[in-house]
Amino acid sequence: RKEVEQDPGPFNVPEGATVAFNCTYSNSASQSFFWYRQDCRKEPKLLMSVYSSGNEDGRFTAQLNRASQYISLLIRDSKLSDSATYLCSTSGGSNYKLTFGKGTLLTVNP
Amino acid sequence: GAVVSQHPSWVICKSGTSVKIECRSLDFQATTMFWYRQFPKQSLMLMATSNEGSKATYEQGVEKDKFLINHASLTLSTLTVTSAHPEDSSFYICSARSGEWRQPQHFGDGTRLSIL
Numbered sequence: 117r118k119e120v121e122q123d124p125g126p127f128n129v130p131e132g133a134t135v136a137f138n139c140t141y142s143n144s145a146s147q148s149f150f151w152y153r154q155d156c157r158k159e160p161k162l163l164m165s166v167y168s169s170g171n172e173d174g175r176f177t178a179q180l181n182r183a184s185q186y187i188s189l190l191i192r193d194s195k196l197s198d199s200a201t202y203l204c205s206t207s208g209g210s211n212y213k214l215t216f217g218k219g220t221l222l223t224v225n226p
Numbered sequence: 227g228a229v230v231s232q233h234p235s236w237v238i239c240k241s242g243t244s245v246k247i248e249c250r251s252l253d254f255q256a257t258t259m260f261w262y263r264q265f266p267k268q269s270l271m272l273m274a275t276s277n278e279g280s281k282a283t284y285e286q287g288v289e290k291d292k293f294l295i296n297h298a299s300l301t302l303s304t305l306t307v308t309s310a311h312p313e314d315s316s317f318y319i320c321s322a323r324s325g326e327w328r329q330p331q332h333f334g335d336g337t338r339l340s341i342l
Contacts (some may be wrong), residue, residue, distance in 0.1 A: 150330050159232075159319050159333040160270065203269070211232065214321075214331055218269040 119143055122217035130225050133194050137220050139187040139204030145163050146208035146215075149180055153200040154219065163189075165170055181197045194224045229253050230322045232334025233279045234280045240342055245307045249320030255300040256322035259275045260331060261293070264317045 122139045129135050137151075148168035164171065166178040166187055177190040187204055201219040235279040236244050236311040249259055256278050260269040274295050276282040303309035303322075306313055317338050320332035 128285055148330075157317075158337070159336045162330050162332065165330060213272055215272075216270045 119215045120204055120206055120217040123220045124218075125220035125222070127220060127222045128225060129194055129222070131194060131196060133224070134190065134192050135194055135222060137189040137204070139217055140170040141185050141187070141206045142210055143206065144185065146206040149187050150205045150207070151178060152203040152205060154203055155200050163202070186223070196224050196226060198222060199224045209212050217223070228322070228332040230320065230332050230334040232320055232337055234337060235335065236338050238340045238342065239310060241311050242309055243341070245310055245339060247305045247307075247320070249303045249305070249319055249322065249334050251301045251322040254324050256324065257300060258323045259297055259303040260321045260323075261295060261303075262319045262321065263303050264319060270319065307339065310339070312341045315339055315341045
């Protein structure tokens with residue numbers, strides 16, 4: 117089983133739609149959780165950290181369920197500029213290296 | 227915000243050439259830097275973890291003699307791909323983190339390496 121698994125996608129949604137990304141992780145020692153976005157042929161950029169209490173940043177909401185080892189990202193009122201690959205990542209263990217999922221490609225259509 | 231600069235952005239070389247990639251944290255001290263490789267449509271794969279002033283820790287399957295990592299200062303790490311071959315062509319990305327392990331990593335803008 118892969119350490120971090122995401123919805124395979126791709127997702128194609130119209131502007132204004134709400135889209136949800138799901139992610140599960142297998143390492144129960146994981147202690148930090150993040151969502152990154154990666155544009156085509158570019159480096160990943162941090163979108164938001166994910167906290168146990170859940171957190172929101174504008175149109176983006178992240179949730180963490182430690183018991184289920186599940187992380188989610190919700191994008192409301194999606195924009196064309198939200199089109200990218202969304203990467204779920206966890207950090208933990210002896211050197212707190214990041215482990216990434218394969219990513220889910222989102223395309224928002226006009 | 228935290229800025230990480232990576233250089234060069236693109237490299238095209240003949241087979242057998244050694245290629246050096248630099249990763250710099252511009253506005254913070256990076257006690258730990260990470261090197262990743264990403265093949266098309268694949269996830270980021272960690273190659274090695276580099277701590278300032280000590281030897282890098284390589285992931286399983288990554289040849290330390292082929293991918294030389296130096297982290298001589300708190301703002302600079304280098305990756306040298308020695309005697310590169312076409313199968314080494316990939317997108318190489320570094321990231322840096324301050325001493326606080328809970329903090330996210332910030333990525334350089336990547337180096338696209340093409341070996342002919």
